Each structure stands twice: as C-alpha cells, then as structure tokens.
Amino acid sequence: MEFDRIVVVLVALVLAAWTVAAAWAILAARHREKRAEATLRSARRLGRMVDESPALPLLVRSDGRIEASPKLAQWLGLDSVPQYLSELDAGERGLPADKLAELTQAVLRAQKTAASFRMVATPRGSTRSLALRGCLADPQVSPGGAALVWVFDFSDSESELVKLREEAARARGDFSALVALIEAAPMPMWFRRADGSLQLVNSAYVAAVGGENAQAVVDAGTELVEAVDGLTARQVALQAAAKNVPIERIVSLTIAKQRRAFRVHDLPLGSEGIAGYAVDIEDMEELGRSFRAFREAQRAMLDQLSAGVAQFDAKKRLTFANQPFQRLFKLGPAAMIDPPAFERLLELMRDAARLPEVRDFPAWRREKAEWFAASETQEEAWPLGDGTHLRIVAQPVPDGGLLLIVEDRTEQLRLSAIRDTLLRTRTATFDSLFESVAVFAPDGRMQLWNRRFAADWGLESDFLDTHPHVEDLLGKIGPRLSRPAQAKAVGDTVRAATLDRKETGGRVALADGRTLEFAGVPLPDGNGLLIVLDITDSQKAETALRERNAALVEADAVKTRFLANMSYELRTPLTSIGGFAELLQAGVGCELDENGRDYVQAILNSAARLGEQIESILDLSQSEAGLLPLALEDIELMPLVKAVVEERAAPIRQCGLTLDLQGNGLVGTIRGDRRRLARALGHLVDNAISATPRGGRILVQVTRERHGTGDVAQIVVSDNGAGMDERALARALDGVKVSADGKTIERRQGLGLPLARQLIEAHGGTLRLMSEPGQGTAAIVELP
Incomplete structure (x- = not known):
C-alpha cells in the first residue's frame, strides 16, 4: 500500500513537472515513463517477494492503525486485515485476548522507548505457531513513531522443536533413570576412563570397598577386585579395551568380612572408556554345591x-x-x-x-x-x-x-498268587466253621459270610450277594426273632466292633425256639467280625447242669452235716470200748487170767487202730470238703521227723528192714499242725515199710532247699522196693472219691497217701511221687 502511495506521489510530481516544464517534460516524458514502469515492476516484485517470504511485516502506527499483507490475515484466520490493532481478536478467530494484550503492551513500549520485543502466539482454532519480533519502524518506512512487527510462521520448526524438546526430556529422564538405576543397583558397578582410572562408581561399590562416598573412592582409586595371577583389575580392563572384547571372570572378594564369589565383567565402550560390574554368585555357587551334594545324596x-x-x-x-x-x-x-x-x-x-x-x-x-x-x-x-x-x-x-x-515284581506276583490261595482257603475255612461268621466294613456293609450264617438266620443267598447294609440286614432278621426289637442289639454289636473298636456280645431267641449267641470282634484291618453260635443244645445242657449242681450243693450240705456228726457218732462208742477194756485190764470187774488179759490187750490194740482209721477218714473227708481245722504252731522239723521214725522202730525191726535218717538241726522250723504233719509223715513211712521187702533199706532225708521264691524244707522218704509203673503211680494218690453217678463213695486205694497229700497241701506244701519198676519209690515233701 505504501508503495502505491509512493507511486502516486511520483506520478503527481511528474504531472506537476509536466505543467512547469511542458516542453522539457514532453522531451523527457518518454524516458521517465520507462523508468516508472521499471520501478513499478520492481515494486510489484518486491511486494510479491514479501508475500512469499516466511516473515510478514505488520506496521502499527501511533494511533493504533495497522498495515499488513492479506496473507497475514490468513495466518490469523481473519477474512481481511482489520484497521486497528485491537481488532486482531475477532472472538472465535484471531489472536487470543491475552496474547493481544501482551502484543499491545509490547508495541506501546516499542513506540515509546524503541525497545524491541519477541513473543510467540497461536491463533484461535489453528495449529499454526507464529513468532512476533517487533521494533521501532525506520522513519523512512513510517515517520511518526510507528512500530514494525515481523511475523514469522515457524509451525514446522515448532513441531520439530517440540519433538526435539520431548526427545531431550525423554533422554534426560532416561539418563536420570539410568543413573538412578545404576546408583540403586545392588551390585557394584563402575566406569573407567580410557586410561583405566576410575571415573564413576555406585553406592554398592562404595559399600563393598568400605569407602565414605563415591568421590572419595574415585579420588583414592580404590579397587574392588584384588590382583589375580599378578594382574590388577585395571590391567584386566585395559586388556578388554585393547582387544575390544568383554572379559568375564569369577573371583573371590571380601565383602563385609565375608569371602564371597563374584562374576566380574569388563565391557569396553570404545573411546569413552570401560564399564564394569560384579554379580554376587555366592548363593548360586552355594546352590551349585548344594545341588551337587544333593545329587550325590540322591544317587546314594x-x-x-x-x-x-x-x-x-x-x-x-x-x-x-x-x-x-x-x-x-x-x-x-x-x-x-x-x-x-x-x-x-x-x-x-x-x-x-x-x-x-x-x-x-x-x-x-x-x-x-x-x-x-x-x-x-x-x-x-x-x-x-x-x-x-x-x-x-x-x-x-x-x-x-x-x-x-x-x-x-516276581515276588509280588508270587505273593499275589499266595494271597489268592489264602482268600480261597479263607472262604473254605469260613464255610467249614461250626460258628456263623460275617465280616462288616466300617460303613456298615457286609463283606464276607459263610453258609452257616445264612442258614442260622434264615437268609437267602441272593440277598447276601448284594452285600447289604447292616440296617437292611436287621430288617430281614427282625421278623425271625421272638422279640423283633432285639435286632437292634445285633446292629449295636456290629457298630461297636467297626466304629468303636470294642468287643461286645449278646443273645437272642428266635421265633422257632432256637437261641443264638453273638459277639462282635474288631479286626486289625478296621472291619468288624460278627460271630453267631447256636447255643440251643448248650442251653438245655446248662439247664440240666444247674439242676445237677443244685443236687450237688444239697449233697455237699448233707456231707457237711455228716462230717459234723461223724466225730461224735464214731468216737464216742470207740472211747467207751477203750475205756471198758482198760477197766477190765486193771481188774476192776474181776481178775483176768492170762488169756483174758491177752484178749483185753487185743481189744485195746484194735480200738487204737480203729481210732487212727477214724481220724484218717475224718481228716481226709474234712480236707476234701475244705473244713479241716489246723492248730498252727512253730515246729522244729528234725525232732518231729525223728519222733515219727522212732514210733515205727518196732515194725521196721519185725520186717527186717534198715532205716537211715539223714539231717541235722540246721533245717530250722516250720509253722503247722504238729499232730497232722506227724500223721502225714507217718503214712509215708508206713507206705515205704509196706512196699519194701525184707532186707530192704528205707532212707528218710531232711534238708533245706533254696528256690527262686525262698527257702523250703524238703523231706524225702525213699525205698528200694518193687516200684510202680506210670499207671499205678497215677492212681497212688487217689483215695476216697465220689462215684461216677455222684451218689455213692468208691475207694480205689488205701487212705495213707491221699491223706498225706491232703494234709501236706493244707499246710501250703506239695507231695510228689517218683517211682520206676524195680528201682523203688521216693516221696518228696516240700513245706514252706
């Protein structure tokens, strides 16, 4: 626009000059016209260059009016260039309000103080990034203190710059994270310069070498790895750098006063230096040793x-x-x-x-x-x-x-075959038993049974083949009992044997009159065995035995009464006979001649012998009935035996026998009934006298023997008579016994040996007979 104004002014001057100097103008008009056309072409070219340049000028006059290229309006998202600076904010388009206020302040400051400024703005609804650089306009461009603002479109540069900033931020973050990672790494890590000296170490390295801090360790050049085979850690690192090949080795390091194995790595990084780190493999080595030991133990x-x-x-x-x-x-x-x-x-x-x-x-x-x-x-x-x-x-x-x-599995298969045989044998054994047996599992189901079990309870084989539960079995058994409620006792017995592991039993009566006795026995394998026995016949026998026992009890009472009266009934007449005979012998009634006195003496001898027989019968009967009274006292054993032997001196001489008494007073005393012990020993001596032929020898030996429970007095009466065989020896101690019908008394042998045995056993002793045909007989008495 300004260029157009200049052209207009020039044209006006030319016209004025034409008026002043028409003649000269006519001559020079054509020349100047050519120059004007050239200048116009140059101005258009310059304007086009400005329009195509990356920076567009914005001229802001002191009154707020602006001059700019229409292209700048496009950059700002406006339809046309507004007249004033404040109109650059068009609401939804143009510069944001804060950026426009910042631009207005910067323009005013530049107009007043000629201070240049820079700022960045992004129009509303656009991704275009604009850089604004302002300064005071040259007077030749716009006199009067106008501000010239150059607007640059650096959208592409801004994107690249944002990308570079992001990459730089990411790189800084990665570097910080890497540094933090290295610092926080539990393994010692370090970095060496190209000459092998330490440049950087982490905290684990400092802790491993016991340093104060990383800088102190680096300054001191403290090495973590000791020299191995004359090579220091620095020399090994320089070798890795020279060969440009990582070096890995396993060394032992002393860390916290402990010797541990580490795998040390030296990694060359070109001209930058050599990195290194050490991995603690002591646990892995220990695991390896443990694994080798485990493998050896496993193989052993x-x-x-x-x-x-x-x-x-x-x-x-x-x-x-x-x-x-x-x-x-x-x-x-x-x-x-x-x-x-x-x-x-x-x-x-x-x-x-x-x-x-x-x-x-x-x-x-x-x-x-x-x-x-x-x-x-x-x-x-x-x-x-x-x-x-x-x-x-x-x-x-x-x-x-x-x-x-x-x-x-040879032996196992053989045992399996044996087991099968045993199972078949068990089944055959069960079936051949007199008792009924059945085996129940802990869950109550029947596992095994024999044929008699089914017959005793009246059960069908098809039902038992289903392995019924005990409750189902009781349902079948109940109706066959005289009292169906008793079936519960059978179930309780099975449960006690399988679950409680206790032995119980009971008895039930069947409706057909039979009586069954049952018992539950726990088996070692956890099962329970139910045993059933038909005791109908034994019940009948038991009833008969009870009746017979009652009769025996009554007979025993009769015997007791008989023994109580026998002493008086037998001894009184015998005493009277003896008394009258003694009176006759004394001549109370009359004087007797020689034959009369012999008869009286025979009566007295017979009365004495009958009295002894009566005493023997009474003692034997009372002993068998358990009614024998004992008058216990301390007895010198040797004098007692000696007196018994001396009493039989006359019969021994009459039979032409020799009696040898061996013993002394050191055998001590025993406690017993003197009269009855003398009678028992006398019967043994009498038996020896009767069994020994003329010219024979009888030995009576009294000793004190030591047994496991204490000392016992032993009396041996032996002879060299004909002896006895085993059958006669077995009957020798039999005396008066109840007959087979239980109503009469039978006598198999004499009363001597049976009575002696009863008297000795009444004193807590024992009597044994030893005899062989042709060798004689020995009676051995042991008394406590």
Whole structure:
C-alpha cells in the first residue's frame, strides 16, 4: 500500500513537472515513463517477494492503525486485515485476548522507548505457531513513531522443536533413570576412563570397598577386585579395551568380612572408556554345591532302593544307574565307565538275556527309543525268560532326557498268587466253621459270610450277594426273632466292633425256639467280625447242669452235716470200748487170767487202730470238703521227723528192714499242725515199710532247699522196693472219691497217701511221687 502511495506521489510530481516544464517534460516524458514502469515492476516484485517470504511485516502506527499483507490475515484466520490493532481478536478467530494484550503492551513500549520485543502466539482454532519480533519502524518506512512487527510462521520448526524438546526430556529422564538405576543397583558397578582410572562408581561399590562416598573412592582409586595371577583389575580392563572384547571372570572378594564369589565383567565402550560390574554368585555357587551334594545324596539313596533307577540325558546317553538296576540287567563295570547310549544299552541287556523275547528286535528298540519324545509316562511289563517279571516305568524329563524305573515284581506276583490261595482257603475255612461268621466294613456293609450264617438266620443267598447294609440286614432278621426289637442289639454289636473298636456280645431267641449267641470282634484291618453260635443244645445242657449242681450243693450240705456228726457218732462208742477194756485190764470187774488179759490187750490194740482209721477218714473227708481245722504252731522239723521214725522202730525191726535218717538241726522250723504233719509223715513211712521187702533199706532225708521264691524244707522218704509203673503211680494218690453217678463213695486205694497229700497241701506244701519198676519209690515233701 505504501508503495502505491509512493507511486502516486511520483506520478503527481511528474504531472506537476509536466505543467512547469511542458516542453522539457514532453522531451523527457518518454524516458521517465520507462523508468516508472521499471520501478513499478520492481515494486510489484518486491511486494510479491514479501508475500512469499516466511516473515510478514505488520506496521502499527501511533494511533493504533495497522498495515499488513492479506496473507497475514490468513495466518490469523481473519477474512481481511482489520484497521486497528485491537481488532486482531475477532472472538472465535484471531489472536487470543491475552496474547493481544501482551502484543499491545509490547508495541506501546516499542513506540515509546524503541525497545524491541519477541513473543510467540497461536491463533484461535489453528495449529499454526507464529513468532512476533517487533521494533521501532525506520522513519523512512513510517515517520511518526510507528512500530514494525515481523511475523514469522515457524509451525514446522515448532513441531520439530517440540519433538526435539520431548526427545531431550525423554533422554534426560532416561539418563536420570539410568543413573538412578545404576546408583540403586545392588551390585557394584563402575566406569573407567580410557586410561583405566576410575571415573564413576555406585553406592554398592562404595559399600563393598568400605569407602565414605563415591568421590572419595574415585579420588583414592580404590579397587574392588584384588590382583589375580599378578594382574590388577585395571590391567584386566585395559586388556578388554585393547582387544575390544568383554572379559568375564569369577573371583573371590571380601565383602563385609565375608569371602564371597563374584562374576566380574569388563565391557569396553570404545573411546569413552570401560564399564564394569560384579554379580554376587555366592548363593548360586552355594546352590551349585548344594545341588551337587544333593545329587550325590540322591544317587546314594537310589543305590539303597530295591527298584532299579537309570537316568538318561537329552543325547540319550546313560548318566546314572543305581546298583539294583545294574544287578537286574547284569551290567558290568565297563558299561558304567563308558556309559552307553540308550539303544546300545538295550543291546547289552539283550546279550545278557534280560529283555523280553521279541520277533523284530530293531523295530522294538526303535519303539522304545521314542520314549524320549513322549508327552506322558510310559509303563510296560517285561516277562523275562528266567521267570522274572519286571515293571518298567519310562518318565520323560523336561530337559529332554528320560528317567527309567525298573521294579522286580516276581515276588509280588508270587505273593499275589499266595494271597489268592489264602482268600480261597479263607472262604473254605469260613464255610467249614461250626460258628456263623460275617465280616462288616466300617460303613456298615457286609463283606464276607459263610453258609452257616445264612442258614442260622434264615437268609437267602441272593440277598447276601448284594452285600447289604447292616440296617437292611436287621430288617430281614427282625421278623425271625421272638422279640423283633432285639435286632437292634445285633446292629449295636456290629457298630461297636467297626466304629468303636470294642468287643461286645449278646443273645437272642428266635421265633422257632432256637437261641443264638453273638459277639462282635474288631479286626486289625478296621472291619468288624460278627460271630453267631447256636447255643440251643448248650442251653438245655446248662439247664440240666444247674439242676445237677443244685443236687450237688444239697449233697455237699448233707456231707457237711455228716462230717459234723461223724466225730461224735464214731468216737464216742470207740472211747467207751477203750475205756471198758482198760477197766477190765486193771481188774476192776474181776481178775483176768492170762488169756483174758491177752484178749483185753487185743481189744485195746484194735480200738487204737480203729481210732487212727477214724481220724484218717475224718481228716481226709474234712480236707476234701475244705473244713479241716489246723492248730498252727512253730515246729522244729528234725525232732518231729525223728519222733515219727522212732514210733515205727518196732515194725521196721519185725520186717527186717534198715532205716537211715539223714539231717541235722540246721533245717530250722516250720509253722503247722504238729499232730497232722506227724500223721502225714507217718503214712509215708508206713507206705515205704509196706512196699519194701525184707532186707530192704528205707532212707528218710531232711534238708533245706533254696528256690527262686525262698527257702523250703524238703523231706524225702525213699525205698528200694518193687516200684510202680506210670499207671499205678497215677492212681497212688487217689483215695476216697465220689462215684461216677455222684451218689455213692468208691475207694480205689488205701487212705495213707491221699491223706498225706491232703494234709501236706493244707499246710501250703506239695507231695510228689517218683517211682520206676524195680528201682523203688521216693516221696518228696516240700513245706514252706
């Protein structure tokens, strides 16, 4: 616009000059017209260049009027260039209000103080970024203090700048994060210059070397890794830089007074330097040692198993085979020194006749080699030619190998056959039992039974074949009882045996008159055994026995009364006879001649012998009835035996016998009834006298013997008579006994030995007889 005004002015001047100097103008008009046309073309060219330039001028006069290119209006989103600066904000388009206010203030400041300014603005509803640079306009451009503002469109530059800013911010963030990561890393990390000196270390490095801070460690050049084989950590890092190859090594470092293994890495970074870090692998090394120890322990444990175990690696080579595996397949030491592959191992097994007989061995071997690629565990049974049965379990492992487990099931199969035989034997045994038996599981279901069980309860075989529950069984049994409510007792017995593990029993009466007794017994396997016995006959016998027992009790009472009266009824007449005979002997009635006195003496001897027999019968009867009274006192044993022997001196001499008494006063005393002990020993001596032929010898020996419970007095009466056989010896101690009908008394032997036994046992002692035909007899008495 201004250029047009200049042109107009020039034209006006030309016209004025034409008027002043028409003549000269006519001459020079054509020349000036050409110059004007050239200038106009130049102005248009300059205007076009301004329009096409990246910066558009905005002239703001002192009164607020503006001059600008229409292109600037397009940049601002306006239809045309407004007249005043304040109109650049068109509401929804143009500059924002805050930016327009900032621009207005900057323009006013530039007009007053000639201060330049810069600002950035983005029109409303546009993504265009505009840069505004303002200054005071040159007077030749616009006199009067106008401000010239150049507007630049740097949208592309702004996008690139934003992108660069974002990338720079991201790079700064990544760098900060990387630095923080390195600083926070639990492993020591460091960076060396190209000459190998430390430049940067992290906190873990500082803590590992025990430094105060990172700068102090760097300044001191404190190395984490000690010299190994004469090479320092710096020299190793320089070697990595010289070869431009990372170097990795495992060294032992002392950290916090502990020796730990570290894997140290030196990484060359070109001309920048060498980075390094150390990874603590002590735990991993410890795990490795633990794993090796575990593997050795595992293999030692596998050697103790009865099952054979073999391990193969991913290359199908044998890595381990325990001792049972080697024994089962007869593998020699050479096979374990150079472990063969899987297929070669099968060939060795075949040569040792430890594989099943197959028609096509190569195909069979290839089939077994496919176990390595199987997705599931394979299991097979291998019957060998020698009768061995092997169970093979092939389990693929994740590393591509194979775990082969071999179990010798020969004994197990043999035991299974034995078990089947035992089960059949058990069934046959159950069926042959006199009792009814049934086995119940803990859940109450019947497992086993015999035929008699079904017969006793009247149950059908089809019903029992369903293995009924005990409640169903009770429902069948109840109607067959005389009192159906008693069926509950059977169920309680089964539950007590299976659940409570207690032995219980009971008795029920059937409607047909039979009586069954049952008992529940817990079995070791958790089941319960129900035993049922038909006791109908035994009940009848028990009733008869009760009746007979009542009769025996009454007979015993009669015997007791008889024994109580016998002493008086027998002894009184005998005493009277003895008394009258003594009076006759004394001549009270009259004087007797020699024959009369002999008769009287015979009467007295017979009365004395009858009195002894009566005393013996009474003692024996009272002893068997448990009514024998004892007058206990302390008795010197040796004088007692001596007196008994001396009383029988006359019969011994008359029979022509010799009696040898052995013993002394050191045998001590015993507690007992003197009269009855003397009678018992006298009967033993009398028995020896009667059993010994003329010229024989009788030995009476009194000793004190030590037994486990204490000392006992032992009296042995032996003779060298004819002796007795076993049958006679068994009957020797029998005396008066109740007959078989229980109503009469029978007498098998004399009263001497039975009475002696009863008297000795009444004192808590024992009497034993030892005899052999032709060797004599010995009676051994032991008294406490």
